[in-house]
Amino acid sequence: MVRKSGSTKLKRQKAPKFWDIKRKSSQFILSPRPGPYSKTKCYPLGIVLRDILHLSSTASETKQILNSGQIMVDRVVRRDMRFGVGLMDIIEITTSKKAYRLIPKGLELLNPVETKENMSKLVKITSKTTIKGGKIQYGFHDGKSLISDNGDISVGDVCLVTLPDLKIDQHIKFDTGCFVLVIQGENAGKIGRVEEIKNGMFSLPKRVVLTFDEKTVELPVELIMPVGVDKPVLEVLVIE
Structure with a gap:
């Protein structure tokens, strides 16, 4: 029988750097299935449930939770352990009525959704x-x-x-003055205001100059995401 996709395993040492996992507990870890995100920009749903939310302790327990239909991603029931979840996705646990948004914010990756923002x-x-x-x-x-x-x-x-x-x-609209979220790199999770947008050149991508924490940085537009004009539109992103 022909395999549907690549290996289901991934060496823990080779897992993306943003994965919040123990690197030396075992040799292999679950690999995300090809889907909406590239492997370097998502988590397998099973790893989120077991290693981040700690809803289970083994792969077998995780499968039971998923097969029972308790987990929704973006309001759709998902049963695949390898299903990739990424930026801004909402993971809901129907039995406890808890919801989490996958977004970098400080040291947290999954942030609770307390209101109807789910x-x-x-x-x-x-x-x-x-x-x-x-x-x-x-x-x-x-x-x-x-x-x-x-x-x-x-x-x-x-x-x-x-x-x-x-x-x-x-x-x-992505324009000067809007608020943006840095989604990758050492400044991931920071909220800043766009001061200038620089057009790309042959050897240089389109960049944005933004300010946050009383400093100014210049980043490629691929590393940022607009989140509001006068203020971030989601409660979890509002600067306190």
Whole structure:
């Protein structure tokens, strides 16, 4: 029988650096299945439940939890241990009615969702295509897509959508003065304000100059995500 995908195992020492796991407890760890995210930008759902939320202690217990339909990702029941979860995804435990948003914030990766925000998600526009009928198809950072009549949204902008129907509630334009979240690198989790946007060149990507914690940094636009105009639109991102 032909294998559907690559190996299900991954050496712990070779796991992405942002994974919050014990590197020397055993040789192998679960590998994420090919899906909406690349392997370097997501967690396998089983690892989140066992190693971060500590809902189980073994792979067998994790399978039982998933097979019982207790876990939803973005309001959809998921039963695959290797299903990849990434930035802004919402993991819900139906039995305890607890929800967590996967987002870097300080030393935390999973942040509790205390309000009805478990029905909302920020998605970054990564592609924009005109299709049959003159409609626009937008591709999001999490692999989802949406067909719309609204052509005013640009690649790099962010939309606040409702789950699971992906209805656009708010459009956040990537522009000077907006608030952004740093999603990768040593400054991951920081919220800053955009001071300047620099166009890319042949050997240099498009960059953004932003300020936070009384300092100014310059980062490629791939490492940031707009989260609000006057203030972040999600409670968990509001600067205290």
